[in-house]
Amino acid sequence: MSTAEISDNKWELEASRPPIGTTTGVLQIVVIAVFAGLFVWMLSFALRGIFGAQRETLADQYGRLTVDGKPAAAPAPR
Structure with a gap:
């Protein structure tokens, strides 16, 4: 082994x-x-979501809305 390889x-x-x-090493x-803590914090929100x-949001209510934006009336009982 040469001196250059050893050095x-x-x-x-x-x-x-x-x-x-x-x-600087500690920093x-x-x-x-x-x-890493920021990544774990963001990942926790994704896993929580x-x-x-489950919560009812406006997107969930979209199919039941009427023209005026209020929920449709319940059908009359038979």
């Missing part, structure tokens, strides 16, 4: 270590944690 391996080993001892970890309780 290259030392540089690769040093570059593969996370810089958790410096301020990088905090920023990634904030983005998919699996949460």
Whole structure:
């Protein structure tokens, strides 16, 4: 193994270590944690919308609306 290969391996080993001892390294970890938390927060709303309780919205009432926008009267009992 040549001297250049040995020094290259030392540089690769040093570059593969996370810089958790410096301020910038800690800041990088905090920023990634904030983005991961933001992603989980947005995903929780999506899951709540998919699996949460169903609510009656205006879109659900669309088929039952009349011309004046009020719900249609219930049919007379027989």
